[in-house]
Amino acid sequence: MILRQLFDHETWTYTYLLGDEQSREAVIIDPVVEKMPLYVQLLKELDLKLKFGIDTHVHADHVTGLGALRETFGARSIHGAGSSASGIDQFVNDGEAIEFGGHALKAIATPGHTDDSFSFFLEADGKAMVFTGDTLLIRGSGRTDFQNGDAGVQYDSIHQKLLTLPDDTVVYPGHDYRGMNESRIAEERRFNPRLQVNNRAEYIELMANLKLANPKFMDVAVPANLSAGVTYTAEYQI
Numbered sequence: 001m002i003l004r005q006l007f008d009h010e011t012w013t014y015t016y017l018l019g020d021e022q023s024r025e026a027v028i029i030d031p032v033v034e035k036m037p038l039y040v041q042l043l044k045e046l047d048l049k050l051k052f053g054i055d056t057h058v059h060a061d062h063v064t065g066l067g068a069l070r071e072t073f074g075a076r077s078i079h080g081a082g083s084s085a086s087g088i089d090q091f092v093n094d095g096e097a098i099e100f101g102g103h104a105l106k107a108i109a110t111p112g113h114t115d116d117s118f119s120f121f122l123e124a125d126g127k128a129m130v131f132t133g134d135t136l137l138i139r140g141s142g143r144t145d146f147q148n149g150d151a152g153v154q155y156d157s158i159h160q161k162l163l164t165l166p167d168d169t170v171v172y173p174g175h176d177y178r179g180m181n182e183s184r185i186a187e188e189r190r191f192n193p194r195l196q197v198n199n200r201a202e203y204i205e206l207m208a209n210l211k212l213a214n215p216k217f218m219d220v221a222v223p224a225n226l227s228a229g230v231t232y233t234a235e236y237q238i
Helices: 033-045 066-073 150-160 185-191 199-209 220-227 230-236
Strands: 002-008 013-019 025-029 049-054 078-079 091-092 096-102 103-109 118-124 126-131 170-173
Touching: 002 033, 013 033, 013 170, 025 096, 033 049, 049 066, 049 096, 066 078, 066 091, 078 170, 150 199, 170 185
Parallel strands: 025 049, 049 078, 078 091, 126 170
Antiparallel strands: 002 013, 013 025, 096 103, 103 118, 118 126
């Protein structure tokens, strides 16, 4: 399987390009609209046909590239069930498979960071991996203080869904702010400071006291992403 982890330095966002080597079908997870030229370049160079663009949730820190990917490549846009965004072609449910070539991403509902947060699990080439969006970060977890976030629900998502995956599952997060690009489920269980609480109530208290500033592009990103970024497609269509 082809896997490329791409990084947007302006918003500290990871985007993932996954491709099936036989059929050449591909998906992109959490695209950033300003990175469209890079996606076009890679898809051409690797001879891939983009089948799906997937967002793990309605982002508040960058404008999604879903609309531009659909206009440029005909890729179907995907959100998890519960998303209120318009302009989305398909809403997937918990446990539903997203197939590209001989591979299948399993959708896992992991609300808490936002009420529409999903993660996506994949087994390929003898390796298990999970794309966690903002739900589980490397040595952290996504904030829960806006977009219907709920720290208790996030605690449940992490402990009942993500931490039940095989210990050696590779964790690919939606962001990183310290230069780490992957982790493992067992590693996060042991070393993630957000997960060292004794119970759900302690996690809720911890998250309530983070006192973080709003994302820099929140006022632009959220309205744009609630329409799948379609207002930005003309500028970035190739």
